[in-house]
Each structure stands twice: as C-alpha cells, then as structure tokens.
Amino acid sequence: MAVLGIDIGGTKTIVAVADDGGRIIGQTRIDTPRDQGTAVVLTEIESALRRLMDETHTSQVQAIGIGCGGPLDRERGAILTAPNLPGWENLPLVDHFARAFGAPAYLDNDVTLAALGEACEGAGRGVDHFAYFNIGTGIGGGIIIDGRVYRGCGNAGEFGHQVILPDGPPCLCGRHGCLESLASGTSIARIARQLVILCPDSLILRLAGDGESISAAHVAQAAREDDPVAMNIMSETGTYLGLGVANVISVLNPRKVILGGGVITGAGDLLLDAIRETVRERAMPPLADDVEIVPAALGDQAGLIGAVYLAEMGNG
C-alpha cells in the first residue's frame, strides 16, 4: 500500500509516491500545462503518477494528498479560484483523483501543506506552535498549533493580506497596502523595473538583459554583489516583511517563525537580517524575545511532504 502526494504550482507540479510509513520512494516534476485547459492538467498529473507507480512497483493506493494555491472549498474538495491558474474555477480535484486511483483524496492549500511539511520533517519539528511564511510570487502563510494545522474557518494564515500601509500600492487581491503588494517577488520585480529607469547603471539591468525581464532573483543576485539599488530594494522589502512578521507575532506569540519560498531562498541572510532587526524594533519585548526566526528547511519539497502527511492523516 502506498500514498500519493501532489503539489500543484502555477508553473511546476511535483508528484510523489510514498510507502505506508510516509517515506517518499519516488517523485517527479512536470510543467503545469496551465494554458491547455483543466482536462489536460488532470490527465497529465494522473499520467505522471501512473508512470511513477510503475517505476516504484506500486499497485494499490491507500490515500491521496493534494496541495494547490487559491481559495479552496475543502469540504467539496475543489479549487474555487486560483489567481495563478486562470480558468481553474470550481475544479473538482478531489473527485477526479479519488475516482482515478480508487482511494480517498484530500485537498489543502499548498502553503498550509508546506507548513505541515515543515512541522513534520523540517524547521518546525518538535515546535509546539509556529507561523510559517511563504514568500514567493505571492505571500501566503500557515499556522501550526500543537503539531496540527490551525485553519480557523478554513483559510487562516493569510499573512500576505494583512494591511501594512493603509495608503499603500494596489494588491492583486483588489485591496491596497497588503504585505503582498509591498514585499512579494512580484513587488520586488515591479519596484526594480521602475528604479532601473532612473538608475540604468544598476547591475540588476545587466543581469536581466532588459527591464521587462527583471525578476526578484535578479534583484537578490545584484544585492549580493553590492549593487546599491538592489540593496535598497531588499532592505525595504525586509522592513515590510519584518512589520508583517512582527504583527503575526503580536497576535500568535509563536515559538518560531519559519520563512520559506523562492524570495527567501534567493535572498538568504540579506532578508533574514532585515526581518529580524525590524521584529526587534517593532514587536513587544516579551513576544519578540520568545520567538526564533529561521529559514525553512525543506525548500520546495515542503508542500509535497505536507501533501503526503495530509494523505496519511486523512484531512488532519
């Protein structure tokens, strides 16, 4: 008996087969065929899993865990809308995979599952309560209390949509001044594209080739090579992230804050130091002293590992 894990991202999807102890015995990564319609997406994920089952000599599936972005209806097992996956409205992921593999399937938010993955095998192991920030294209979060996911009414941990600057820039969510509008990978790239017009000598532009191609990764690389424009952007980003982290600390008083996602991986200590400094300055002393702010341990495997745990725990 085996369990299947599926972590669906906007550009890549990772699928895995795990043994009944939850150990991943095979995994593969495919491009998410996001522009080819939802039927193609479901078929390609299913095919990738069947190939993987063949390779790992797996015939029977015990349960399936699925992670995906966007507001979900967990009870119906469907994506409601996925900002990064246009057209994926009301996609019944759970029904499809449950029927395809003849086993119960469970769906959860990909960042929530990354938090669960970090709780089970990563930087949150043995930590009774922590907050997990995923800082990538957008900013998501997850809350673990007593080793379990805290969901509130279903979508707790929307750390990216706390308001940090009441009169701040517009956010993709339709509001403005959200943390995501100020400090996500998308926001880092947007600010850099504006600044290189004024500072065309910036290393950022040389790394990216042209303004349109600038990504958060170029800004992080330029900052590591001491480019002043890039260092400025990263410092401001770190300050905003620090304010968001400080506010979550004021609410939850967690033992740890774990920071994951592409922007953190790319920028490393540059951002971590700025975040820690802002938290020291802006969070109340007993709460600021209680918390350890650490990078995530599992990289882009966290969501997949969380999906496997979700399958094992049956909606945990």
Place this chain on the structure above:
Amino acid sequence: MAVLGIDIGGTKTIVAVADDGGRIIGQTRIDTPRDQGTAVVLTEIESALRRLMDETHTSQVQAIGIGCGGPLDRERGAILTAPNLPGWENLPLVDHFARAFGAPAYLDNDVTLAALGEACEGAGRGVDHFAYFNIGTGIGGGIIIDGRVYRGCGNAGEFGHQVILPDGPPCLCGRHGCLESLASGTSIARIARQLVILCPDSLILRLAGDGESISAAHVAQAAREDDPVAMNIMSETGTYLGLGVANVISVLNPRKVILGGGVITGAGDLLLDAIRETVRERAMPPLADDVEIVPAALGDQAGLIGAVYLAEMGNG
C-alpha cells in the same frame, strides 16, 4: 466548597465568591489602592474577600482565579510589570492568595480572562474560535480556540501592539504606530485635547469643562449628539480599529470577533459600524464573509466570570 474570583484593574478591583458550580453568589467592588504600596493592595483585596465569604456563609475555598493587566509570569504566578499599576514589579499574587485562603490560586491576564468569560457565558458561547478585543484605556486581546484560551508562549493576543501606521505616533510600549497609540481611549482623549484648541466651539469641550479633563467618554457622548469634531475622531478611530480587526482576521480567520471594553460600551454603534465597514473594505472576501463582528455581552463582569472559570478549570 466555593471558588474565589479576583479581577484587579488600575482603578477598581472586583472580587467574587462562586459556588462549586461556578455561579457567582456574591461580589463586591473596591477602589484599587494603587498608590499605597503593594502590601495594602493585597490586604484590602483579602479583606474584601473575607467579608464576602462571611456574607455568603462560605468557610472553605476550593480554588482562586486572579486576573490582572500587564505582562505576567504565569508559572511563577507573579505580575512582572503592570503599566497601569506603578511599582507592582514582581508582585507574587498567587503565593499570597494561595497562602491566605489555603487553596490553589491561578493568575492570568485580565483581558484573556474576559475572553474566557465571553466564551463561557457571553457572546462567544458555543463559538469554536474567536478573537476578543478589549478597547479601553489601552487595547488588549484574547484568542479562544476550541473553547480554550490560546496563549502561544504565554502572551498571545497583543492586538493593541500590532503596527498599523509604521510612521505613526509614539505608543506607551516604547514603539510607535501601534493600534493602541491610534485608537485606545487614551488616544481618543489625546486627539480631542489637541483638536479643541483649534475648534473651541466643540461640544466635547463643553461636556468636559476644560481641555485637560477630556476623556474618551466625553468624545463618545459629543459624537452621539452630532458634534462634528467628535464624529470625526470616532470615525477615524473606527477606521484604525477596523484595520486592526481586519489584520487579526487575516491571521486567524475567526468565526467571530467580539469587541469589549469601555470605549466600545461608550460609543456603541458609532464605532461598530465604522469597524465593520473597514473590515468589509480591507479584509479578504472569504475571510471577511466568515466573520461576525459583535459587541461583548458581559460588560465589566467578563473578567470576573473568566477568573471564576480559571479557578474551576485549574489553569485552563
């Protein structure tokens, strides 16, 4: 057998005797002799309880629950510092009352206990998870999950010290731009004192007599009587409170937000409407739709009722 409840405030202290079913059978209110040294405070609270025990024919005490403001060390049962009670450093409340009445005593934050009180007998009854805001002289909070207090490392729910305006006014906590610095009773009175200098015709000034005497209650009363300066202050206060509530909703996705404390009691719908409107505008739709924002039900009894429950539950 009976349990004792003690709710120590900066100006008033309420004590109660409850039967072994948790029903309060007698209570009394004394001035907190905050300026006469801690020995006097402890003695007067003890005397009030002994008189109450006589009146209710109570001879044996099963447990004691104590609520007090300020960062606490719950394990040691002591107040660390209480901003509203100068000189109360390291006051061993638990030891004192446990010895005095020969029963185990338990200490918790007064706002946390008000949240527990609302959970057991007030607006949070039967609600699986909610956030409680206390908006008075300062702004505190409490979090209830599955009917129990969520404490994090001990001081979760510091809603008043989330940063709402990064460049905002100084806060008593030593930082700046905290919700408490923008929307507490203290802040309402401070803003009114400044504005009546520019607008000496404001009803606020007539109600208070002179600028120095202005309190949040005067501003609320003037706003109810359509004084434009007061209405402006209340509207801005409501917007800031709404931002704070929206941010807590983004983190916790609670079923309810319960609003208590003197400022809410005094201003009623004036503030509630502004808070609800801001939440609709600034919190993400699925989370904003999940939550009901309601006034607290127990008034200034919430903390006392929570203290009795704390005693019954033995540290809850």
